[in-house]
Amino acid sequence: MPTPTRAAVVESGGAPFALDDIVLADPGPHEAVVRMVAAGLCHTDLSVAGGGLPFPLPGVLGHEGAGIVEAVGSAVTGVAPGDHVVLSFTSCGQCRDCRAGHPAYCATWLPLNLIGGRRADGTGTLSRDGATLGGHFFGQSSFAERALADERSLVKVDPEVPLESLAPLGCGVLTGVGAVWNVLRPTTGATLVVLGAGAVGLSAVMAAALTPADTVIAVDRVPERLALAKELGATHTVNPAEEDLLQALRDRTGGRGVDGVVETTGNVGVLRQGVDALAARGTLVVVGAPPFGTEVALDVNGLLGGKRVVGLTLGDAETQTAIPALVRLVKQGRLPLHRLITHYPFADIDQAVRDMGAGKAVKPVLVF
Known part of the structure; x- marks a missing residue:
């Protein structure tokens, strides 16, 4: 049967999140109903809510969910x-990149996750008063008390670890960790720079x-975030509001330059630096x-020394392997996510x- 629930609905681009009663469709063969316990708030949610991406509104966003499975479709085997x-x-799960262990580069990633608002077959997952809502956001739309999720969006985790502390693993943490572990893969003695000390x-x-x-x-303009970065493992910090960034990085690397950079700000001027x-x-x-459509100008001759610029989605992670490993690190205290989280x-x-917009919370997590 369809499942009634309460969700945060965005009516149109720029409108606030407003709680309203909605209905989940019956789960398909490869879907599950999940009772949400927590959901992280991410800048991507805010970009879509603000009208910056062509997601069908009114709709329900949310893509860092954590919860407990209540019902599963007829063909679900993983949970x-x-x-x-x-x-x-x-x-x-079927294209070349999915089969090669790179599902973040799925051939149908954009419509399935970010801009489609519906299942792959065009049917909706959410409705209100009989009218279909934009849903299926990252296969979940988890800003709701219950979510209808794709089986491939679900990762079974250790029940001993509180779900309120794990929600950010689905996107933000997975992305930051994957940038280092899956792309940069630093060797002994490497020098890394992280541009932007958000989540x-x-x-x-x-x-x-x-x-x-x-x-x-770690590089940021907010002193409190730089202090937190030091506590979480940064050996040095730079505040570009107080010193020239390039000169500061030269000074901290003995003039050699850095081996790896993670650019998280989305600012093309910072990317160029x-x-x-x-x-x-x-x-x-x-x-x-x-x-x-944003473009950045680069010094072509400056790239000829073997420099590489690599784009990244969701850490290039295979979630069924990566997320349980991250959960184990959280449980061991080696990945202290709680230092980033503020619960609401x-x-x-x-x-x-x-x-979040005012910089008062690094990673807001909604608790149901």
């Missing part, structure tokens, strides 16, 4: 009712602290997403949005 799950992105950047700092890199430099700061054969990972009751979602 069962009662399982604790973290919700992440979905993918087709993704601080996740990259924590990941870098678990590698053989011996220099990890990051590329210029690279040492020979260094790599910059582009994580921050500016508006569609679900009804206070707009306060969480304001606090």
Whole structure:
């Protein structure tokens, strides 16, 4: 039977999140109904809510869910009712990149996750008063008390770890960690720079602290976030409001430049500075997403020393392997995600949005 629930609905681009009663469709063969326990708030949610991406509104967003499975479709085998799950992105499972272990580069990633608002077959997952809502956001639309999720969005996790502490694993943490572990892969003595000390950047700092890199430099304009970065494993910090970024990075690397950069800000001026700061054969990972169509100018001759600029989606992670490993690190205290999280009751979602925009909360997590 269809499932009634309460959700945070965005009526149109720029409108606030408003709680309303909606209905989940019957789960398909490869779907499950999940009772949400927590959901992280991400800048991508705010971009879509603000009208920056062509997602069909009115609709329900949310893509860092964590909850407990209540019901499963007829063909679901990976999870069962009662399982604790973290919700992440979905993918087709059949294209070349999915089969090669790179589902974040699925051939149908954009319509399935970010802009489609419906299942792959065009049917809707959510409705209100008989009218279909935009849903299926990252295969989950988890800003609701219950979510209808794709099986490929669900990752079974250790029930001993509180779900309130795991929700950000589905996107922000996965992205920051994957930038370091899956792309930069620092070797002994490497020098890494993280541009932007928000949730993704601080996740990259924590990941870098678990590698053989011996220099990890966090860059941000907010002193409190730089202080937190030091506590989470950064060996150095730079505040570009107080000193020239390129000169500061040269000073902290003895003039050599840096081996790896994680760019999380989405600011093309900062991205360009990051590329210029690279040492020979260094790599910059582009994580921050500016508006569609944004371009950046690079010094072509400066790239000829073997520099690489690599775009990244969701850490290039295979979620069924990566997320349980991250949960184990959280349980062991080696990935202290709780230092990033501020909890809010679900009804206070707009306060969480304001606090995130004002920089008062690094990673707001809504609790149901």
